[in-house]
Amino acid sequence: MSRKYRIVLAGNPNCGKTTIFNCLTGARQHVGNYPGVTVESKTGEFMLGEDEIELIDIPGVYSLSSSSPEEGVAFEELTKPGIDLIMNVIDSSIPQRSLYLSTQLAELHIPMLIVFNMSDEAKRKGLKFNIPKLQSYFGCSIVQTVGSRGDGIDKLKTALAESLLHLEDHDVPKLTYGADVDDAIHELVQWIEPAMTDRVHHIPARFFAIKLLEKDTCVMRLPEFQNLDAIIDAQITHLYARHAITAETFMADCRYAMISGACRDAISFTQERRREISDKIDAVVTNQWVGLPLFFVIMYLMFWFTFTCAAPMTAGIEWMFAWIQGLIERFWSPDAQPVLRSLLIDGVIHGVGGVVVFLPNILFLFLAIAFLEDTGYMARAAFVMDGIMRKFDLQGKSFVPLVLGFGCNVPAIMATRSIESERDRRTTILVLPLMSCGARLPIYVLLVPAFFAVKYQAFIMFLIYAIGVAFAMVAARILKSTLFKGDGEVYLMELPPYRVPTAKSILLHMWDRGVMYLKKAGTIILGVSVLLFIANNFPEKKTFDADYGTQMLAVAADTSLTAAEQAAAVRHIENMRRAEAAEYTISGRVGKFLEPAFRPIGFDWRVTTAAIGALAAKEVFVSQLGILYAEGEGAGDDENEDQQEPLRQQLRRAYTPLQGFCMMLFCLLSIPCLATLAIIRKELNSWKWMFLEAAGLFALAYVTTLIVYQIGLLLKIGTNHLL
Amino acid sequence: MNDDKAPAGKAGESACNVMNPGECTLAELPVGETGIVISMKPSLRGRKKFADVGIVPGTRLEMEAHAPFGGLLRIKVMESSLSIHRDDAANIIIRRQDPS
Known part of the structure; x- marks a missing residue:
């Protein structure tokens, strides 16, 4: 009979959870991304015999509380109903620190399986574990693995299948935090149990008692426990008076004491610990001077x-x-x-x-x-x-x-x-x-040589x-x-030991990003390209102000000109015709309409439309100018000097170096491309911030360029046309 | 790492004497030396975060390095390296152990 199970992978940051996740689900399994504000949980599926397993990889945390955003996400995920089993991955080379989270997970009384990962590193450090003893301590199975090499994964699957058979009659860990703490927990449980509603009924009252004793903000906020303040405070005062320690760290202290007790019994060092290679590398890499x-x-x-x-x-x-x-x-x-x-x-x-x-x-x-x-x-x-x-x-x-x-x-x-x-x-x-x-580089590559002497270009x-x-x-x-004022969050970062990366994990990471990028090209960029094409070409001009055809015929018939002169004249007429056609299009009209607003910063309608086009992708600025001046076809595609030279000639004729500089300045500071805006929206999880960012950058670009252009005009810096 | 002469570590030597003999703040512990956590000053922010990674009274710490230009310290706690800010370390009181 096939069944479906939901399993959550929990553990410290950097303990190899995701490696285990990939080992179990296989790289070719579908991996869905559920983006959060700062972190994301990943879900994968795999088959275990007949059974279907849904594996949820939550952000790595040190503790099951709510002192950081990822802890909040992990806490929420783990306290949701419907979890069949918690797979707790620990870095067994640092057992004390890693088991700290296990002591908290154990209190959820959800069937658990502990994975002692990185057991090769533990062995190198000389750590020996009494596994049966630890198993009875935490009331669950323990499997030793080396995730990076895939060692122990088969054992893990066997143990998992075994655990899933005993979901109904699993062991409950008997954790003790010292007589007086256990009494306080027991006392609080009496009060909490009647207050429990259906919403939280899948979580043991004991778990809440412990969380309330350490004044966990997430649990304190639950409406169920609002009336218990006085009782909790009484217990806390009673305990802390005896131990002379503050509420937030009291339980942490108890847990570490408990773990060090357990470690004394069940973990031993077989040889003297060697100073790790990692520390030697770090003596250089994080050296104050080097x-x-x-x-x-x-x-x-x-x-x-x-x-x-x-x-x-x-x-x-x-x-x-x-x-x-x-x-x-x-x-x-x-x-x-x-x-x-x-x-x-x-x-x-x-x-x-x-x-x-x-x-x-x-x-x-x-x-x-x-x-x-x-x-x-x-x-x-x-x-x-x-x-x-x-x-x-x-x-x-x-x-x-x-x-x-x-x-x-x-x-x-x-x-x-x-x-x-x-x-x-x-x-x-x-x-x-x-x-x-x-993407902004092509703009500079076009404009800098157009307006500045070689010695100033770099x-x-x-x-x-x-x-x-x-x-x-x-x-x-x-x-x-201003906006993000306030004390920074406490800075605390682990420096993991150096490890040799696996080719698979690196390539996977690269692949993920590559696919994401191609998706962007196939959706946003494709759409915008089509829109810009339409804006640049429609409505089509059917009747022109001047009869360019006749003019060209006249040039061709003029025998006083040399062949080269004829070609140049024809091209000039052709350009005028295209310019007139361009002015008639949507882009041209929008540019013309906006021109008065952009004239104070030195832009004419052509540059204005190019700047609008640059919203799609910054390189469009170059190709748009190329199209509008009907020169250097495909100028945006490659930076070939010779191909761009005719366009530069045109630009030199049309603009002053000051204007050229202002164009670059504006492109640098102004609204980034749509893809960047889209990712800003996604990462800040807010449309409002995206629009504020766009507006802010536009204002910054406009004002800065305005100041530079006007001062430049006033002081007559670079205001002479080069041609 | 030991010959990494940290100016702040030296300055800390004199400040150590203000507290009980042999006690100083974690910020003052010279690179390469170890100490045992005694207590946290009430002004320590995020004390729960530090407690969760094992910085509780009785824990042994080793000062591993100072970052360039000041701010960060690198300490070894329970077999793993953590980087924390000097301002926070100044709120953690430790007892220095003999370098031996």
Whole structure:
């Protein structure tokens, strides 16, 4: 007979829960993401014999209470009705700390199975466990595993099947916290039991008694126990007067005392503990003097890996899209359904292709991040950078996402999940779009050589990036001293021992991100590309103000011109015709309509529409200018100098260097691309914040550019046309 | 790690004498030395969080390193390394153990 069971995986952060999760469900099993505000639970399914198992991987926590967001999520998940079994994964190389959570889980009186994971590390440390003794202590089976190698997984499955047979008559652990504490718990239970409603009836009264004794805010807030305040306070005062200790830490103290008692009985050291290799590595990596330089070297290597090593793959993807385009052009004659053909080539292939081209960078970046994360280096990076980041009211954990932002804001914003302090996380997310991402680079690559002499080009490029960083740091300080004011959360981070990452886990991480990115390209980007195509091409202009056809014929007939002069003249006329057509389209009309608002910052209607197009993806700014000036077809696709040169000539004629600089400044600071906005909405879980962010950045960009442009005009800096 | 001369650790030597002999705050414990937690000052924030990871009276701690530019300390508690902020460590009172 086949049955369905719900099993929750609980354990400390970094104890190998997810590895066990993947071992049990298999990498090819469906893994659903349920995003929360700061953390997410994962659900997977697998078959155990005839039975169907639903396995829920909750965020790692040290304690079953509510002193941080992930503890809240874990607490809620574990106190929901309908859990058949708790699988408690512990890092058996640090048994005392890991069993602390087990003592709390045991009080839920839900059948439990304890997984002593990382038993190879425990063995290396010389730890020996008396498993039968520990089993009777916690009233459940214990299985030893090495998740990273898959050792013990079969034993775990056997034990799980065995436990599931005895769900009705499972053992209840007999945990004692000392005579007076047990008395206080017993006393409170008498009062709690009558107050229990159906809603909480699946949880033992004893569990609530303990939580109330340690003044757990989640439990104290439950309406059932509102009338018990006086009784609880009496018990607490009675206990604490005798022990001279505060309410919040009293139970923690009792639990650790209990565990150290249990450990004395059941855990022994067979040999002297060796100083771990990990500590030796850390003597260098987290060293006060060497740590920082080493960190910068590693960051540099990461960037080099992301951008240099991915280059051949990028070229491959470009070639692939060009090939597809060629195929379509060859087999779809321009006469049949010309609009659809153009939509497919100029809208879909250019739009989506322009984004998919970054896939190798994304994959390589996340490969590097996953490697650094899995080895344990990321925790050290946060440690060494913390001092510098605090000067800007951020913290060490904000640094890595900010650096990733130079690559692409979207994964960088996802990477902020590792920041526990909600205030710091929100601040980091909100300032992240100011880090100039890779997609903004094509804009600078087009404009800098157009307006600045070779000797200033590198400086201007650097200046743009530096302006972004400076604004981000100042914005962080402002946000932290206004909207996100208050004492930061207590900083507490574990530095896990260095481990050799498994290829599987790194590749999985990379795969997840890659799939996510492609989904974005296939949905948002595709949609926007089609919309922009329509806006750029419709309504179509049928009758023109000037008769360009006749003009061209006249040029062609003019024998006084050389062939080259003729071609140039024809192209000039063709450009005028296209410009007139462009003005007639939706983009043109919107640009014309908005032009008065953007004139004070030096933008004409063309730049205005390009800036609007940049909302879809920043690179669109370049391709949009290219289309509007009807030069350098496909200018957005590659940064070939020669191809972009005619467009630069046009830009030099139309704008001053000051205007050019203002364009870059505006693109840097203004609203990020829609994909970034979408991820901001998802990560902050709020439409309101997304709109506030967009409005705030727009205002920042507008005001800054306005000031720069007007001061520039006043002081006559770069106000002369180069051509 | 031991030859990592931490300026803050040195400054802590004199401050140690303010409390009972042999007692000082965790922030003042020099790199490489160990101590036993005696008590927490009432001003310690997030005491439950610290208690949950094992920083309760009677626990043995080892100062492993100081982060560059101040803020963070790295301590060994119950076989695992934790990084905590110096301001919080200044609220944890410990008894220093002989380096031997």
